[in-house]
Amino acid sequence: MHRIMIVEDEKNLLELYKHELEDEGYKVISCHNGESVMDSIKSCKPEVVVLDIRLGAIEGLEVLEQIKSYDLNLPVILNSAYSTYKANFSSWIADDYVIKSPDLSELKSTIKKYISDN
Amino acid sequence: MTMNSSCAHLDHKEKLCWIAIITNPQNDLAVSRNPVDIQDDITICRECEQFKKTTERGFGRRAADEAVITTVMKLIEQLSVKKQNLQQTANQLKQSLEQLSLLKNITDALACSDCLEKSLRIILTGATSGDAFGFNRAAILLVNEKNAMLEGKSAIGPENNEEAIRIWKEISKIPLSRLLEEIIIENEFVSCSLEIMLSKVKIPQSESENPLVKALDETKEKIFNTRDKEFSKFEFTWWPQAEQIVVVPLICEGKPLGLILADNVISKKPITDESVEALKSLANACAPGLQNAILHEKLQAQIKELERVHELFKLNQAYLVRHERLADIGTLATKVAHEFRIPLVTIGGYARRILKTLGSDLFDKHMVEVVIDEVDRLSKITSEILEYSRSSKLNIRECNINSIVEETMLQLEEKLDTSGINTEKLFESKTLSVRVDSERLKQVILNLIDNAVDAMGNGGDLVIKTSKHKDYVILDIQDTGKGIDKYSLENLFNLFYTTKDKGSGLGLAVSKKIIDDHGGYINVNSIPGEGTVFSIRIPACNQRQETGDVKNKS
Numbered sequence: 001m002h003r004i005m006i007v008e009d010e011k012n013l014l015e016l017y018k019h020e021l022e023d024e025g026y027k028v029i030s031c032h033n034g035e036s037v038m039d040s041i042k043s044c045k046p047e048v049v050v051l052d053i054r055l056g057a058i059e060g061l062e063v064l065e066q067i068k069s070y071d072l073n074l075p076v077i078l079n080s081a082y083s084t085y086k087a088n089f090s091s092w093i094a095d096d097y098v099i100k101s102p103d104l105s106e107l108k109s110t111i112k113k114y115i116s117d118n
Numbered sequence: 119m120t121m122n123s124s125c126a127h128l129d130h131k132e133k134l135c136w137i138a139i140i141t142n143p144q145n146d147l148a149v150s151r152n153p154v155d156i157q158d159d160i161t162i163c164r165e166c167e168q169f170k171k172t173t174e175r176g177f178g179r180r181a182a183d184e185a186v187i188t189t190v191m192k193l194i195e196q197l198s199v200k201k202q203n204l205q206q207t208a209n210q211l212k213q214s215l216e217q218l219s220l221l222k223n224i225t226d227a228l229a230c231s232d233c234l235e236k237s238l239r240i241i242l243t244g245a246t247s248g249d250a251f252g253f254n255r256a257a258i259l260l261v262n263e264k265n266a267m268l269e270g271k272s273a274i275g276p277e278n279n280e281e282a283i284r285i286w287k288e289i290s291k292i293p294l295s296r297l298l299e300e301i302i303i304e305n306e307f308v309s310c311s312l313e314i315m316l317s318k319v320k321i322p323q324s325e326s327e328n329p330l331v332k333a334l335d336e337t338k339e340k341i342f343n344t345r346d347k348e349f350s351k352f353e354f355t356w357w358p359q360a361e362q363i364v365v366v367p368l369i370c371e372g373k374p375l376g377l378i379l380a381d382n383v384i385s386k387k388p389i390t391d392e393s394v395e396a397l398k399s400l401a402n403a404c405a406p407g408l409q410n411a412i413l414h415e416k417l418q419a420q421i422k423e424l425e426r427v428h429e430l431f432k433l434n435q436a437y438l439v440r441h442e443r444l445a446d447i448g449t450l451a452t453k454v455a456h457e458f459r460i461p462l463v464t465i466g467g468y469a470r471r472i473l474k475t476l477g478s479d480l481f482d483k484h485m486v487e488v489v490i491d492e493v494d495r496l497s498k499i500t501s502e503i504l505e506y507s508r509s510s511k512l513n514i515r516e517c518n519i520n521s522i523v524e525e526t527m528l529q530l531e532e533k534l535d536t537s538g539i540n541t542e543k544l545f546e547s548k549t550l551s552v553r554v555d556s557e558r559l560k561q562v563i564l565n566l567i568d569n570a571v572d573a574m575g576n577g578g579d580l581v582i583k584t585s586k587h588k589d590y591v592i593l594d595i596q597d598t599g600k601g602i603d604k605y606s607l608e609n610l611f612n613l614f615y616t617t618k619d620k621g622s623g624l625g626l627a628v629s630k631k632i633i634d635d636h637g638g639y640i641n642v643n644s645i646p647g648e649g650t651v652f653s654i655r656i657p658a659c660n661q662r663q664e665t666g667d668v669k670n671k672s
Contacts, residue, residue, distance in 0.1 A: 010460050016467045081459045082504065083557075100459075102466020102493055 002115050005029040005046035007037055007063065008079070009054075013100075017050070020104050021111070034063045041067065041074070048114045050098075050107065053080040053091070061091060068093050075114040079107065125159075128166055136163045137172050139185050156189075217396060220244065220251075220294060221403040227298035228407030233418075237411035238272035239301050241404045245380055246274050247294045248286065251396050253380035257316055257357070258368070259330065260376035260412070261323070268330060268376065270319030270356065273312040275383075282384040315356040328352050330365060334374050339366040339398050341389055357381075364389050366401045370409040444613070452507040455500040462500065466493035495620060502624035505561070506613070512555040512635060516659060519550045519559075519584055519591050526563040527582070534567075538577030546584045550591045551659040554636055559656075562629040562640075566595045566652050569625065572618065573599025573650060590638070590655040601646035610642060 004026045008014040011032060018028045029044045031037050041049070049067060053060035060078070067076055078085065078094045085091045095114065098107050125133040134151065136159060151159070163169040173182050224244040231237040238258050245256035255275025262269050276282035289297065309317070325331050329349055333340045342349050342363045354360065360381050368375040378401050382389065469489040476482055527534075527541070534541055570580055578598035585592045602610065602617075609615040611630040614623035633640045638656040 010464065012464045013460060013467070016464060016471065020467070020471065081463065100463045102463050102470060102490070102497065104467060104470070 001025065001027045002048075003027045003029060003044060003046045004111060005031060005037075005040065005044065005049045007031045007034065007049065007060070008052045009033060010052075017104070017107075020108070024108060026111075034060065037063050038066055038070065041070065047075070048111055049074060049076045050079050050111070051076055051094070053078055053082075053085050061085075064091070064094055077107070077110055077114070125162065125166075128162060130162055133162050134159045136160060136182075136185075137166075137169055139189075217399065221399065223295045223298060224400070225403050225407055227295075227302060228404060228411070230302050231407075231411060232414075234411045234415040235272065235307065236301055236304070237408055239274070239307060240298055241378070241400070241408065242272060242274040243297055243301060244294065244400055244404070245378060245397065247297060248290050251380075251393070251400055253364075253393070253397070254282065254382045254384045255312065256378060256380040257312070258376060258378055259316075259319065259321075261334070261374060266323045268319075268321040268323060268334065270316035271376070273310065273316045275310060275312045277311055279384055312357075319356050330377060330379070333365045334367050334377055337367050337369050337374055339364065339394055339401075341365075341394065359383050361386075362389050364394050364397060366394070366397050368401050368405045368408060370405040373409075375405060375408055375412065448507050451503045455503040455507075458496065458500050459504075462493055462497045466490060466497065469493060499622040499624065502622055502628055506624055506628045506631060512558065514553050514555055516551055516553050517556050517559075519552050519554075519593060519656070520545045522554070522556050522559055523563060523582060523584065523593065526560045526567070529560075529564065530567055530571075533571060534580070537571050537574070539571060539574055540577075540579045542579065542581045544581060544583040546586060548586075550584055550586055552591050552656045553659055554656060555632075558632045559636070562632050562654065563593070563595070565625045565629050566654075570595060570597035570599060570650070570652075573597055573601075575600075578649075586658060587655075589658055591658045593654040593656075594651055595654075596649065596651040598649040601648055602642070602644040602650055603646050607642060607644060611640070 002025075004021055006014060006017045006021070006028060008017060008030075009032050014030050014032055018030055021028045029040055029046055031040050037049075040046075051060050051064060051067075060080075064076055064078070067074060075095045077096045077098055078091055079098050079100055081100045083099055085097075091097065096110050098110050101107075125135040134156075221244075224240060227240045228237055231240055242256045242258060245251045245253050255273065257273035257275075258271050259268050260271050261267075276285055321328055321330060323331055323334075326335065329340065329342055329352065342365065344350065344354065344360050344363065357363070357379070360383055363379060363381045366378045366380075368378060378397060380397060466489075469486055473483060473486045473490065476486065523543075523545070527543075567580070567582075574580070574597050580598075581594070581596040583592075583594040583596070585594075606615075606617055611626050612623075613627045615627075616623035630640050633654055633656070636656050638654060641653045641655075642650060643653075644650040
């Protein structure tokens with residue numbers, strides 16, 4: 001079973017992602033703040049990380065840097081409500097960028113891309 | 119007084135000796151003498167022994183009588199001459215008095231005048247009224263200090279002899295004071311053809327050889343003969359048929375305001391020194407009133423300007439208040455949109471999940487679909503609000519507008535195919551380079567095409583054209599839809615204005631903002647029932663960059 005990590009501080013949305021991705025047959029590792037991300041990655045070894053950019057205390061982009069300096073090959077999909085971060089240079093080390101939408105099909109197909117790549 | 123005639127007998131050198139007068143009756147000395155002095159003379163003579171002897175003799179007595187008679191006769195004669203002179207002086211005084219009273223009428227009228235046009239007409243009526251100064255025609259030219267020109271302002275005069283006679287008959291019965299009163303209450307004046315011609319006259323004050331400028335410079339009245347060389351050198355077609363013209367400068371406190379020009383073209387009466395003097399007195403009397411009228415006019419213009427500025431200021435203030443309020447609304451809307459965004463994604467996501475897990479009950483499905491649709495609509499509105507309030511920081515790169523349009527249309531291919539619309543692309547064959555944020559521009563094009571498709575509910579033709587005009591690259595999006603009415607056209611780009619049932623009123627406002635941020639323009643032309651064209655103009659990349667491009671390619 002492929003392991004997907006979701007980093008999202010909105011609990012309801014996190015739960016929705018978890019259900020939807022489990023329906024797709026993934027094992028979902030949920031993370032609702034930026035601080036616990038690195039520990040979870042080290043212990044659970046996810047294959048893909050879906051990362052929200054606005055996370056409260058630690059900004060998503062900071063977390064992105066931590067992940068990439070730990071493992072550059074771990075695919076990270078940025079997930080934001082806004083397209084504005086696309087223009088932000090520090091977001092460019094991420095592997096993909098999906099805008100939050102009630103329709104999760106784009107997110108799902110993007111995740112699939114990185115799973116099948118492996 | 120000769121020595122012969124002065125008193126030689128007594129010691130009164132300054133007195134006349136009447137013995138001398140009697141013995142020489144032709145002597146005029148007695149006549150030129152003051153009658154009181156004669157009485158004095160004779161009182162002294164009576165005491166003179168010589169006089170007594172002379173008058174006691176027969177011849178002496180007669181001679182004395184004759185001398186007295188001659189003297190009296192001569193005195194009478196002289197008195198009658200003096201009376202005549204007095205009469206003449208009295209007449210002159212009466213005339214001056216009349217003239218003064220007319221001048222007073224005119225200056226009084228000037229004081230009541232509330233505009234320059236009236237003041238000029240009052241002066242000219244004075245100059246031409248038969249009652250007063252009696253010229254056939256008269257005109258006033260004033261100095262325009264701004265451009266140093268002597269400019270034709272106002273004129274009074276008949277067109278021809280017939281009119282002159284008619285006017286003279288009509289007006290001669292009306293006293294000047296009545297005529298002036300009529301001018302003061304009048305609001306609109308009809309210009310005679312002379313005035314229309316005169317109004318175009320502008321003589322530069324630098325043209326110092328021009329007789330009118332000369333008269334003004336020298337502040338001296340002049341009579342010109344139009345056949346004079348000095349005169350014929352200059353154009354005076356605006357004052358036709360003139361032969362002899364009098365020009366009098368209007369001077370107030372040493373400053374020349376302009377000129378009065380007058381002549382007797384109809385009556386052919388030569389211009390006399392008296393009439394020139396009269397016109398001069400008119401000019402002198404009227405100059406202060408005229409100066410006031412000129413200042414009044416200037417003041418009025420300044421007041422108008424101030425009022426205009428004030429209006430503008432009020433408008434700007436209203437605009438600022440409105441702008442500030444809109445900015446507040448904008449901040450609020452952005453906050454609300456931010457807060458709504460994630461919950462909407464969540465609601466929509468769960469609704470989709472419910473739809474997926476729902477059984478086959480069509481009604482249940484429909485209810486959830488409504489939730490999904492409405493959430494999508496709200497999502498779109500929040501995106502647009504955020505887009506509108508987003509900072510205008512652009513991710514500018516040099517792009518070919520044709521490629522941007524192509525890419526956008528690719529996204530819309532399915533929608534265009536299913537809505538029965540024929541699409542025609544008229545692209546400029548050359549590369550049209552623009553420096554833009556391509557994502558934002560795509561958003562605008564997407565929005566405009568979306569609107570065009572909506573406007574053509576039953577299908578139609580969509581023409582997308584790119585071209586270049588001067589320094590701008592132009593993108594036209596033309597549809598054969600229902601068109602836009604005049605009211606909507608005026609409000610089209612206003613925030614929250616919409617004609618669609620489910621529109622947010624943000625699409626075009628956002629589009630305009632994006633194009634504005636690029637230093638471009640967005641225009642719309644529409645004929646209800648026929649269709650609409652949106653034109654976007656974006657500054658083209660400058661020539662140097664463009665030729666650089668071409669070189670790289672070749």
